[in-house]
Each structure stands twice: as C-alpha cells, then as structure tokens.
Amino acid sequence: MEAQEFSGAFLELLLLLQEGHNEADLIGAFEILIKLFEKLIFIHNSSIIMNPFEEKFRKIKTSNKLIISTLLKIENIELLLEGIGYERIGTSEYQFKSTNISRIAIILPILQDKIFQFKLLRMSPEERTKEIEIRVKESANNQARKRQMALKECQRKSYVDEIESKAKLDRVEKAQAGADQPYVRGKSLQFGAKQNTFKDIGIDLNKNKGG
Numbered sequence: 001m002e003a004q005e006f007s008g009a010f011l012e013l014l015l016l017l018q019e020g021h022n023e024a025d026l027i028g029a030f031e032i033l034i035k036l037f038e039k040l041i042f043i044h045n046s047s048i049i050m051n052p053f054e055e056k057f058r059k060i061k062t063s064n065k066l067i068i069s070t071l072l073k074i075e076n077i078e079l080l081l082e083g084i085g086y087e088r089i090g091t092s093e094y095q096f097k098s099t100n101i102s103r104i105a106i107i108l109p110i111l112q113d114k115i116f117q118f119k120l121l122r123m124s125p126e127e128r129t130k131e132i133e134i135r136v137k138e139s140a141n142n143q144a145r146k147r148q149m150a151l152k153e154c155q156r157k158s159y160v161d162e163i164e165s166k167a168k169l170d171r172v173e174k175a176q177a178g179a180d181q182p183y184v185r186g187k188s189l190q191f192g193a194k195q196n197t198f199k200d201i202g203i204d205l206n207k208n209k210g211g
C-alpha cells in the first residue's frame with residue numbers, strides 16, 4: 001500500500017474511532033499511541049546498541065492500568081493497532097510484528113495534528129487564537145531552520161566543488177607543462193676508459209732487450 005493511500009485509510013479509521021467518544025478520551029488514547037510509536041522509532045533507529053526486534057520493545061500489555069484507562073477505552077482501537085502492524089497475542093498483549101517501521105512514521109504527525117484539533121475544540125476563542133499563533137510561529141521557525149540548514153549544505157557543497165575543481169585544474173596544468181617542455185636526449189654513456197699503451201707515452205719496451 002502506497003504511503004498516500006495508507007494515510008487516507010488511517011484518517012478514515014480515525015473518524016470511525018471518534019464516534020461516540022469525547023475529545024478528552026481521544027486525546028488520552030492518542031497521546032499514549034504517540035509515546036508507544038516514538039519508542040518504537042527510537043529503538044529502531046538505535047539498533048546498533050539495542051535489538052529492535054526484542055519482544056519487550058514491541059509489546060503493549062493489555063493488563064497495564066494506564067493502557068486500560070486510555071487506549072483500550074476507545075472502541076475499535078484494535079482495528080488501528082492491527083492496521084499498522086500489531087497482532088493480538090492471547091488475551092494479555094499486542095505485539096508489533098511488522099519489520100517495516102515506515103507506517104509508524106507516517107501516522108505520528110497525523111495523530112499529533114488530531115490531538116491539536118481536539119485541544120482547540122476545548123479552548124476558549126482567546127486561547128484558541130493564541131494557540132494557533134504559537135503553532136504558526138513554531139512552523140515558521142521550523143521552516144526558517146530548514147532553509148538555513150539547506151543554505152549551509154549548499155555552501156558546503158559549493159566549497160567542496162570549488163576545491164575539487166581547483167585541484168583538477170592544477171593537475172591539468174601540471175600535465176600540460178610537462179607536455180610543453182622540449183625533449184632533451186641525454187648523452188650516450190661510454191663504459192670503460194681508453195687505455196693508453198707504453199708506446200703511446202713514449203716508452204719502448206724492446207729497446208733494452210738483448211745484450
């Protein structure tokens with residue numbers, strides 16, 4: 001299932017869960033889900049030091065009092081859990097069986113937005129206006145940080161490209177300089193010195209022979 005298709009199906013499921021429940025109950029359940037999902041993502045990303053497939057990191061104990069009073073209080077919540085990769089194990093727990101964490105990453109911001117919407121409904125007009133202004137400011141700050149990070153990355157890449165370009169040009173110039181130099185043939189080497197004879201230096205060895 002494509003990410004967009006999954007997001008649409010998840011939103012429809014949330015609408016089903018909202019039926020017959022007040023905002024306070026839904027906020028409590030969704031906040032628990034967010035904590036569970038953030039833990040799953042953290043463990044998954046920390047797999048170098050932790051085993052993300054260890055059962056204790058992937059369980060939701062149905063006997064836990066907090067789980068009972070928040071998550072299991074919502075009718076049809078099992079449809080949501082099973083839809084994102086949890087399986088019911090006996091009567092005491094749900095266990096995340098999927099090896100794909102991407103669905104969790106998709107639904108986290110959806111749940112966070114839903115909680116924000118529910119909280120707005122419970123606020124006075126003045127509180128709502130103030131909260132929206134805060135959210136808009138936070139969003140603008142996040143966008144500014146992203147733009148700043150993108151600019152720094154662009155500058156870093158530009159600097160690296162400039163250094164690499166200069167190094168390449170330097171190599172080409174050195175190679176060209178070597179090619180332009182005239183070829184100088186070295187003098188042939190003569191092995192062994194010329195040996196003079198006694199005759200060459202005016203000594204006649206036969207002169208004193210005889211007599």
